[in-house]
Amino acid sequence: MAEEKKKVKAPKLADPVASSIDVASQEMIARSHELGVETIFDRALTMKPCAIGVQGTCCKNCSMGPCRLPLPKAGIEGEDTRKGLCGATANTIAARNFIRMIAGGAAAHSDHGRGVAEVFLAVAKKETDVYKIKDEEKLLAVAGHLGVATTVEVDGEELDRDIDEIALETAEVALNEWGKPEGELLYAKRAPKARYELWKKQGVIPRNIDREIVEIMHRTHMGVDQDYKNLIKQGTRAAIADGWGGSMLATDLQDILFGTPYPVQSEANLGVMKEDHVNLVIHGHEPILSEMIVAVAQKQEMIDYAKKKGAAGIQLSGICCTANEMLQRHGIPLCGTFLQQELAIITGACDAMVVDIQCIMQNIANVAACFHTKVITTHRIAQIEQDNVIHIEFDEHHAVEDAERIVKMAIDNFANRKAEVMIPQHKAPIVAGFGVESTEYHLGGSFRGTYYTLNDNIINGRIRGVAGVVGCNNARTKHNHDHITVVKELIKNDVLVLTTGCNAIACAMEGLLTPEAAAVHCGAGLAEVCETVGIPPVLHLGSCVDNSRILLAATEVVKAGGLGNDISEWPVAGSAPEWMSEKAISIGHYFVVSGVYTVVGVTFPTSGAPVFNNYICKEFEDIYGGMWDFEPDPVKHAHMMIAHIDKKRKELGIDKARERVMMDFASRQAL
Ligand code: BF8
Secondary structure (H helix, E strand, C coil), rough: CCCCCCCCCCCCCCCCHHHHHCCHHHHHHHHHHHHHCCHHHHHHHHHHCCCHHHHEECCCCCCCCCEEEECCCCCCCCCCCCCCCCCHHHHHHHHHHHHHHHHHHHHHHHHHHHHHHHHHHHHHCCCCCCCCCCCCHHHHHHHHHHHCCCCECCCCEECCCCCCHHCCCCHHHHHHHHCCCCCCHHHHHHHHHHHHHHHHHHCCCCCCCHHHHHHHHHCCCCCCCCCCHHHHHHHHHHCCCHHHHHHHHHHHHHHHHHCCCEEEEEEEHHHHCCCCCCCEEEEECCCHHHHHHHHHHCHHHHHHHHHCCCCEEEEEEEEEEHHHHHHHHHCCEEEEEEEEEEHHHCCEEEEEECCCCCCCCHHHHHHHHHCCEEEEEEEECCCCCCCEECCCCCCCCHHHHHHHHHHHHHHHHHHHHHCCCCCCCCCCEEEEEECCHHHHHHCCCCCCCCCCHHHHHHHCCCCCEEEEEEECCCCCCCCCCHHHHHHHHHHHEEEEEEECCCHHHHHHHHHCCCCHHHHHHCCCCHHHHHHHCCCCCCCEEECCCHHHHHHHEEEHHHHHHHCCHHHHCCCCCECCCCCHHHHHHHHHHHHCCCCCEECCCCCCCCCCHHHHEEEEEEHHHHHHHCCCCCCCCCHHHHHHHHHHHHHHHHHHHCCCCCCCCCCCCHHHHHC
């Protein structure tokens, strides 16, 4: 009998055009197929997600399970009798899983913050002189928020306190926020007074940052907390400890050490890589590493060394939030979003990809093995098992030496390029680097030096409201499609967008971060404001820990007056159209409990437990003034946010567009 040849199935390959709206990414996905290099876009076709996991009703917190409680196709009529072996209900399981996601996200942001606080302490103790205090004004402001005295009384006279003393005490008090034995999170009082009091009444003010995360792990252990309302209360404490604690401290201390961002020009997308330059791509989150690499790569001796090795210079660029950090303080171009990390290597021009922590896909090692690219891990807690990955542990005490070694390694690798270089010729100009301070400068009134002009334009209806649109890419959706659709729909309807993380990079690639974008994409009111003050309709506020800037900007709006007494009262909404990480859930939850109506796309991780789902997606509004919502269709998603904004305008009595009136001092005071 003739032996039948076994048919080998060809691997499924992603359709480039169906995978991304970005032409540069489409070209690189097609290129990966030509070269036989597998990427996340291909794997998303072959590996389907578990439907029960997506619904949040799979419990694997003990070895009697996993207990899987799928939602019946016909839904649940009458009593929900589903339970795990121990009797845990769908609500308990979904709430446990949800707050474990908050714990994961809060831990990631806050441990990042702790790393920065430790470097800040080393600087304050003068153990290192490579990092310095760049923004003394911000140090004094932060000292004030942490209760550190900035003046001292000498012979009845109030004198400025020594700046080194202030720095040391500020560093110590800041670090204490992670594990102090008693008291409450000091930054909780930075929220509007009404919000702080609401948290106090609800009993959700965090005690310290670490404790709330640890307590989630305890409560969700087999047989501990089995009341979804009590479980989510703990999730709320941990989320506040992230947004108003670990993340906010990370942002503040980074600004003190590396400088508070002010608007800068740059470019975005894979086309920022240069064929004749050494391309060093930095990926991850903590700017401690990237700050030093930026400094070293700009040294003349390094540029000369690169030239000696045949390159025209050194081109730095960034992926993920490290990209945002380097952009906002140094104007270093953005190479791409989370889903473009493999694609940057597939250009054949990436001489080194240097990574620190978070959002680093292990597959970059496999992709790099097909090229000459050196993948260099630098953080003690984030290493990769593949043999081709080099680990150079970065330490602030010998930061310059470490950075020099890394930059030299990239330069030495320039001559080893083997595949034909193909850099997509697509990039967009951008203006980034907005923050609480610069927004005050651009949109604040010279009259009061606050957010008054912003409030005034919200009240008169030129700006309908403000949206924070943030978060990841998700390989289960078309790359950047939902980000861009949501943002364009919002600005078309006069909603000013504040952005961070990968949404910010997506908007950058799409050309939405330029003042010129206002005339093309905005409604008449928003376009007029943007053109008058010269800002883009989408303001880039930084990395994901910098979502704390959105919280503080929202608080400044409340303080400026005329739009209620709390964040929940003014027309603001949040969104993460392509979320995927636990960090996004922690961010979403601190937005919600800070009073922001927040919509996510893709999937919702408690959909399999309707009662719990209804609690956080509906009943929460009565408790916190903010709630979760879910809509995968990006146009409907944006309109749900706009409907919320309109509801708030109506509640404030500003729902009818008013013409701008000249206001005298007395009328402003009345507001
Ligand atoms: O922290 S947006 S994919 S890069 S998790 Fe990661 Fe998500 Fe991007 Fe920044 Ni944030």
